[in-house]
Amino acid sequence: MVDLIVVPLLKIVVLIVAVLTAVAYMVLLERKVQAWVQVRLGPMRVGPHGVLQPVADVLKLLIKEDITPSRVDRWVFTLAPIIVLVCAFWVFAVIPVGPTVELFGREVSLQLTDLNVGLLYVVSIASLGIYGTILAGWSSNSKYPLLGSLRASAQLVSYEVAVTMTLVTIILLTGSLSFNRIVEVQRDMGVWFAFLQPVAFFIYFVGGLAETNRAPFDLPEAEQELVAGFHTEYSGIRFALFFLAEYTNMIVVSAVAVTVFFGGWLAPFPNVGWLSWLGYIPGWMWFVIKVFGVLYAFLWVRATFPRYRYDQLMRLGWKVLIPLAIANVIVTAAVKVWWLS
């Protein structure tokens, strides 16, 4: 009973608090990094160097009026942000944050549950969130949100194929879909899969940018064309739910990237003598450091690249990434057969 309900419940509480904190500071980090890239200071007023800005943002969103426009479909309009947020949180169930540790005389694994279908679970749950986006655009009954949600769904669906396909190479390397196993194989082989499968990592990263609607693929919410995309009609707390979900999704994409391509909670350079002190830093801390490293790359890309045009976006997805992913799978399989026989 304790192992089945209480321990997971405690883990979930810690997880959700951690994700919320990460999201809050991710937003601040984004504004700061953008500002530094453009030689500005960014938020400076709330607290020293703006460190309390997230608190102010949350309070503001909570006490703003939550408008339900007159033409919307009320129930679906409220349901949509809930779907998006729940799907974003739900993915975290299988992500290993660290190795098994001893806490209060009990062996606790820093992973909610080690499903043997982990990778498939992540892929499927992460793409469920698009229902929320479509319903939001449809129920708003306004032109910009509808266009935004159509674009978002077509874009997500196009890049979904390439990302799902490219993860097959990881399964070929590990022979398992379990996230724990994927990390263990990287430890035993002594190499992170990003170096073994650079093409797969490239496809995953580009696809991740597109699936989280990040620049340079932020067409669903391109301000100059579509106002704010599918959440144009949203305000107050329901907008906050979308906002939260969007940043949670970015953390999900980074966490999966870290687990699959950067050795999860493993410390880097375990075989270099004078760097062995890196192993004393606990695994979950490495995980957080790596996740923020990938998130920083997201911000860096946003500050650097101009936005794609929609036909260019579709061409990249269907005519470049998908053939590349198929070729990568075939080559990996052939090399594996050759290696084993």
Next chain:
Amino acid sequence: MLEAYVPVLILLLVSIAFALVLLLVAWAVAPEKFSKVKLQPYECGIEPVTDARDRYSVRYYLVAMLFVIFDVETVFLYPWAVIMDDLLLFGLIEMLVFLGILIIGYAYAWRKGALEWA
């Protein structure tokens, strides 16, 4: 084996509860002032004339259909990749045949212009 899914279920319930609590708290504290103009759909200051749910480009349907084909194909690749250790050359050839048929379809869709957007 099924016990592994209990935390998944708990996480689902907790995150739904979290979203609902956020909504209820906000609705309790947020102000609500009625104004007819404010409740209109946003259209850059112009009064909306028609219903927004109009016809849209057929391209979106095409993308959806292509997606279904390719995603189902990828789902077939997952179990194949898991047991690749045992199948070896037999598995590789089998999958090349399967992928080959799909690549022919892909080339056909490309030539027909189904992958073009403009």
